[in-house]
Amino acid sequence: xxxxxxxxxxxxxxxxxxxxxxxxxxxxxxxxxxxxxxxxxxxxxxxxxxxxxxxxxxxxxxxxxxxxxxxxxxxxxxxxxxxxxxxxxxxxxxxxxxxxxxxxxxxxxxxxxxxxxxxxxxxxxxxxxxxxxxxxxxxxxxxxxxxxxxxxxxxxxxxxxxxxxxxxxxxxxxxxxxxxxxxxxxxxxxxxxxxxxxxxxxxxxxxxxxxxxxxxxxxxxxxxxxxxxxxxxx
Amino acid sequence: xxxxxxxxxxxxxxxxxxxxxxxxxxxxxxxxxxxxxxxxxxxxxxxxxxxxxxxxxxxxxxxxxxxxxxxxxxxxxxxxxxxxxxxxxxxxxxxxxxxxxxxxxxxxxxxxxxxxxxxxxxxxxxxxxxxxxxxxxxxxxxxxxxxxxxxxxxxxxxxxxxxxxxxxxxxxxxxxxxxxxxxxxxxxxxxxxxxxxxxxxxxxxxxxxxxxxxxxxxxxxxxxxxxxxxxxxxxxxxxxxxxxxxxxxxxxxxxxxxxxxxxxxxxxxxxxxxxxxxxxxxxxxxxxxxxxxxxxxxxxxxxxxxxxxxxxxxxxxxxxxxxxxxxxxxxxxxxxxxxxxxxxxxxxxxxxxxxxxxxxxxxxxxxxxxxxxxxxxxxxxxxxxxxxxxxxxxxxxxxxxxxxxxxxxxxxxxxxxxxxxxxxxxxxxxxxxxxxxxxxxxxxxxxxxxxxxxxxxxxxxxxxxxxxxxxxxxxxxxxxxxxxxxxxxxxxxxxxxxxxxxxxxxxxxxxxxxxxxxxxxxxxxxxxxxxxxxxxxxxxxxxxxxxxxxxxxxxxxxxxxxxxxxxxxxxxx
Numbered sequence: 065x066x067x068x069x070x071x072x073x074x075x076x077x078x079x080x081x082x083x084x085x086x087x088x089x090x091x092x093x094x095x096x097x098x099x100x101x102x103x104x105x106x107x108x109x110x111x112x113x114x115x116x117x118x119x120x121x122x123x124x125x126x127x128x129x130x131x132x133x134x135x136x137x138x139x140x141x142x143x144x145x146x147x148x149x150x151x152x153x154x155x156x157x158x159x160x161x162x163x164x165x166x167x168x169x170x171x172x173x174x175x176x177x178x179x180x181x182x183x184x185x186x187x188x189x190x191x192x193x194x195x196x197x198x199x200x201x202x203x204x205x206x207x208x209x210x211x212x213x214x215x216x217x218x219x220x221x222x223x224x225x226x227x228x229x230x231x232x233x234x235x236x237x238x239x240x241x242x243x244x245x246x247x248x249x250x251x252x253x254x255x256x257x258x259x260x261x262x263x264x265x266x267x268x269x270x271x272x273x274x275x276x277x278x279x280x281x282x283x284x285x286x287x288x289x290x291x292x293x294x295x296x297x298x
Numbered sequence: 299x300x301x302x303x304x305x306x307x308x309x310x311x312x313x314x315x316x317x318x319x320x321x322x323x324x325x326x327x328x329x330x331x332x333x334x335x336x337x338x339x340x341x342x343x344x345x346x347x348x349x350x351x352x353x354x355x356x357x358x359x360x361x362x363x364x365x366x367x368x369x370x371x372x373x374x375x376x377x378x379x380x381x382x383x384x385x386x387x388x389x390x391x392x393x394x395x396x397x398x399x400x401x402x403x404x405x406x407x408x409x410x411x412x413x414x415x416x417x418x419x420x421x422x423x424x425x426x427x428x429x430x431x432x433x434x435x436x437x438x439x440x441x442x443x444x445x446x447x448x449x450x451x452x453x454x455x456x457x458x459x460x461x462x463x464x465x466x467x468x469x470x471x472x473x474x475x476x477x478x479x480x481x482x483x484x485x486x487x488x489x490x491x492x493x494x495x496x497x498x499x500x501x502x503x504x505x506x507x508x509x510x511x512x513x514x515x516x517x518x519x520x521x522x523x524x525x526x527x528x529x530x531x532x533x534x535x536x537x538x539x540x541x542x543x544x545x546x547x548x549x550x551x552x553x554x555x556x557x558x559x560x561x562x563x564x565x566x567x568x569x570x571x572x573x574x575x576x577x578x579x580x581x582x583x584x585x586x587x588x589x590x591x592x593x594x595x596x597x598x599x600x601x602x603x604x605x606x607x608x609x610x611x612x613x614x615x616x617x618x619x620x621x622x623x624x625x626x627x628x629x630x631x632x633x634x635x636x637x638x639x640x641x642x643x644x645x646x647x648x649x650x651x652x653x654x655x656x657x658x659x660x661x662x663x664x665x666x667x668x669x670x671x672x673x674x675x676x677x678x679x680x681x682x683x684x685x686x687x688x689x690x691x692x693x694x695x696x697x698x699x700x701x702x703x704x705x706x707x708x709x710x711x712x713x714x715x716x717x718x719x720x721x722x723x724x725x726x727x728x729x730x731x732x733x734x735x736x737x738x739x740x741x742x743x744x745x746x747x748x749x750x751x752x753x754x755x756x757x758x759x760x761x762x763x764x765x766x767x768x769x770x771x772x773x774x775x776x777x778x779x780x781x782x783x784x785x786x787x788x789x790x791x792x793x794x795x796x797x798x799x800x801x802x803x804x805x806x807x808x809x810x811x812x813x814x815x816x817x818x819x820x821x822x823x824x825x826x827x828x829x830x831x832x833x834x835x836x837x838x839x840x841x842x843x844x845x846x847x848x849x850x851x852x853x854x855x856x857x858x859x860x861x862x863x864x865x866x867x868x869x870x871x
Contacts, residue, residue, distance in 0.1 A: 192391050
């Protein structure tokens with residue numbers, strides 16, 4: 065079927081302001097929006113810029129706004145937009161570098177801030193550390209995060225307050241806070257126990273709605289809040 | 299700009315990151331990634347990482363070693379297989395200590411499951427050897443090693459594309475690198491370079507590989523005069539999602555899933571009576587292709603079914619959740635209710651840049667190239683021989699990535715700085731200029747499409763002289779037509795139009811080398827199956843292929859397989 069696309073274009077090298085460009089492509093209903101983008105780029109307009117790599121929702125490169133909703137272009141199929149024009153825009157709340165490509169630096173810097181690695185106090189044993197399946201399962205959902213940025217871009221708090229750590233960072237904080245092998249529990253909780261940390265979240269649930277890996281992001285942030293209350297007896 | 303680092307590691311998948319983490323405090327080391335490190339293709343690995351931990355049932359590194367050798371159809375260098383299997387338990391415990399969130403047994407140790415070609419007591423039955431974190435094993439190891447690199451404060455140049463190796467005599471003294479965000483060409487001067495740039499599955503039409511897997515490092519090594527080893531051995535994973543090629547992990551069969559043909563028959567029982575669906579990948583892919591050829595594909599089409607309906611919702615959710623979601627998204631299928639249509643998909647390159655056991659790159663005379671290392675899929679140790687076993691790849695990355703890192707550290711004091719030659723970026727600038735100002739009418743996507751179709755037709759699971767000869771002629775034509783490419787984007791920032799054209803040069807040359815190697819090897823071994831030579835021929839072909847760039851045609855030569863303990867035997871499962 066023929067599909068109509070309206071794509072956000074901005075190249076700071078030559079454009080004084082952003083514009084939208086229309087394209088038409090033939091696509092099967094079961095094809096990915098990424099397939100359409102590639103067809104546009106390859107057959108019609110080589111200047112169109114976007115990121116992509118794995119093509120099946122594992123690397124997190126092709127996050128963008130599709131008809132107003134943050135998503136991965138490789139996870140959305142043409143048939144989901146039947147009868148509609150498809151509007152593609154860069155992730156909101158991120159500075160645009162060119163067309164659909166946004167600046168990820170601050171996003172990654174935030175994740176680095178919460179020290180996304182295990183810090184254990186004791187010397188490791190000869191074999192693996194023992195962890196019960198129940199304790200291990202606490203991390204099953206958050207370890208699905210692929211750092212695509214959809215949640216942070218969709219977050220209404222992030223849109224209002226640049227200083228808010230953002231949902232993705234808090235998901236990464238969760239990984240170590242609730243890992244029984246980590247020994248910086250209190251210190252890590254203290255780091256997110258502030259108005260721009262876990263308490264910045266006011267349960268809009270937008271992050272949870274858009275997460276392409278179906279992580280219960282808001283629920284995870286609330287678990288951090290409850291843990292802060294428990295540990296610091298608030 | 300000119301950058302200067304003692305150690306430059308190109309590629310931020312598991313091999314590159316593991317080598318980086320090995321650097322002692324104070325080492326001046328830099329990572330270069332064509333994407334962001336957490337987006338490297340190691341992250342797409344699903345099912346597990348092999349090690350004879352014996353957490354679920356008795357296991358032994360020697361069984362693992364022999365499985366690896368037999369899995370590789372005896373082309374595997376046995377000293378390498380011994381290192382891989384022997385070092386595996388240590389490597390897994392180390393990953394666990396770094397924080398990898400492995401699934402656990404009821405007793406709290408690392409959980410393990412069955413995988414293709416991994417057996418107890420030298421082939422008696424499948425063994426649970428695959429350590430895993432659901433079906434996201436590669437991703438969580440990547441995240442963990444990335445965290446370790448952050449912890450060490452290692453500098454990373456993200457979205458920087460390697461364009462050339464700067465060679466001085468028998469040494470690589472630096473790199474020419476393209477910064478995607480600005481379009482600038484940078485020079486990196488270094489004392490030691492590690493190539494950890496991954497594979498090049500994108501030479502085929504249907505592949506589980508990401509768009510970034512264009513073999514840049516492998517091609518640039520070849521271009522710099524290093525021969526490429528065993529390039530005829532291409533792994534087709536049996537279970538790619540029909541039409542898309544997206545991977546459905548072998549763990550689906552490790553957890554009990556079975557393959558069925560159009561008659562509903564569990565056909566692997568006929569091909570591999572002992573291991574059945576858990577035979578090595580080359581055999582299962584060949585069996586699927588054979589069933590389809592003989593008209594037993596589902597609905598007489600070119601796919602078979604992967605049946606997981608008996609595993610139950612809970613098990614799918616806990617152990618196979620990512621693939622369940624892929625199937626739901628792309629096919630609209632609930633795998634707990636309906637079988638999944640699958641067909642083989644190009645997955646992994648056994649061949650690549652020849653190295654010794656410490657990742658040191660070997661030149662055409664089998665001598666060590668000073669200051670140049672390779673590890674991971676871009677390298678050929680050769681630990682996988684003619685066919686890699688599932689779960690041995692992630693293991694290869696961390697075992698040989700670490701060994702390369704150690705050797706780099708050890709070599710550093712002996713390697714002095716060498717001045718870069720005058721204007722080493724000139725060749726690259728000329729190529730970019732040619733693509734931007736070309737007068738031709740050729741399009742990158744058109745040539746790439748024809749290359750992928752050619753490789754799929756001539757160099758897939760079944761090969762024969764006529765097809766390979768035709769394929770070779772076609773790739774040579776495409777290499778000529780490449781010179782006529784004109785790109786549309788002449789800008790500087792994020793010029794992915796230019797990037798794709800540059801990547802295509804790598805793909806075309808690597809397709810060429812694969813075809814030359816495949817046509818040359820007149821026997822069938824592992825993943826290389828010649829219909830005109832259907833038997834393995836140890837008398838003439840128990841040797842590694844090497845292909846060196848030449849003018850006008852490449853030179854093919856050989857080196858012996860290192861056989862230490864196990865004489866080649868017929869390969870049955």
